[in-house]
Amino acid sequence: MVERIEDLNLPAAVVARLIKEALPPSANVSKEARAAIARAASVFVIYLTASSTAVARKKNHKAITAQHILEALDQLEFESFVAPLNEDLENYRKVIKEKKDSKASSKKDDTMEVDDAEPEQDDE
């Protein structure tokens, strides 16, 4: 599954860009700080996954859906995230729908694609 520990880090370039976006242009960020934030973000993903699965389990759902994630965020006191994420989700769904409309011939699944439990397949 995970060959190297670096596989669990989020790409440094993206993290660095996100950090820069958040700060005023004159700000500098030490290397250590960047690494720490990237690590924190990875842990955040794990943390949120754990609580999302817990939410899904409670409802006897097998797959983690957007709803579970939003609920988990609420539980973890990250409720401020919910509104922007909802917006993003709507955008995403719109894009997907447009794609589907344009590709009208190929697929007919319109709710959501659920990946099966084969991690090897989804990796990269």
Added chain:
Amino acid sequence: MLYVNGDSIIDIDDDAKNGIDKGQKLSEDQLEIFWPNVQLEVKNIKQVDAKTQVLPLARIKKIMKLDENAKMIAAEAPLLFAKAAEIFIQELTLRAWIHTQGNKRRTLQKSDIATAISKCDQFDFLIDIVPREETSKPARKESDIPKPSSSSTDQVHYYFQLAQQQALQGTSQSTVAHTATTPQNIILTTGNTTTSSSPVVGNIQSTQPIQFLQQVVTSTGEITHVPITITPNQLNLLRMGLGNGANTSPAQQVIIPTIQTQQAPIVQVTSNQQPNTSNIYLGTNQHQQQSLHEDKNKNIANQFRRNC
């Protein structure tokens, strides 16, 4: 960037069209197909670009799959996670930046992140992920350790229990009938734990003699208080004797004469019962000390929370 690209392409596209209008000198057919294709490609890149701005979904999915329970993940989930992680990174950065500015620096340091994490409930789960700097760690330890060692007698809480109460609690069977009028012995019980030893060790090093207050029940049922003074040396002896007694032979006794007031009682340390002697139990209450420590920690935690 993209805008510029788009403009330049449109320009070239116009050129191409002009070329077609002017005549068919070159292989216009190819050009005709070529430029719209490029334009389309660029347009596609625009869309893809908007997507690559977020964190890589495959990577996020990989991280998610570390959780054994996360077997099935909706297609939307990694996207939401990516966005959530993005917001998270920026929020954490901003909170850390507040501390950078507070320290009049212009470079965000790891310590700022650690501070931001420690000051906010939301980020509690990161406390071990981004540990505080070495400079602050010893400072914290210092505040914890010296307190007991530098403490004078009032830091250690001794609770005197009457033998009768002890008997009621089932911990001792000593018969105490008319004991108390002339107390001869004090039995010092510490329980079997050694955790309480550290504060006392500190006391031994201090030169002050230790004052105990002894509660004595007289035959009429009144409770009187008799002060007892134990010198550090005597306490040390007591401690040694107790340590041995608790660990090896419970019947061991250490008898130390105290420089005492009128009655000149003998301090006797034992974990065994002394039938037919008047016993007064003197126990260190570790729970009390522990709860004191907990209170202290809670206060610290609350302080952090308030700053969040």
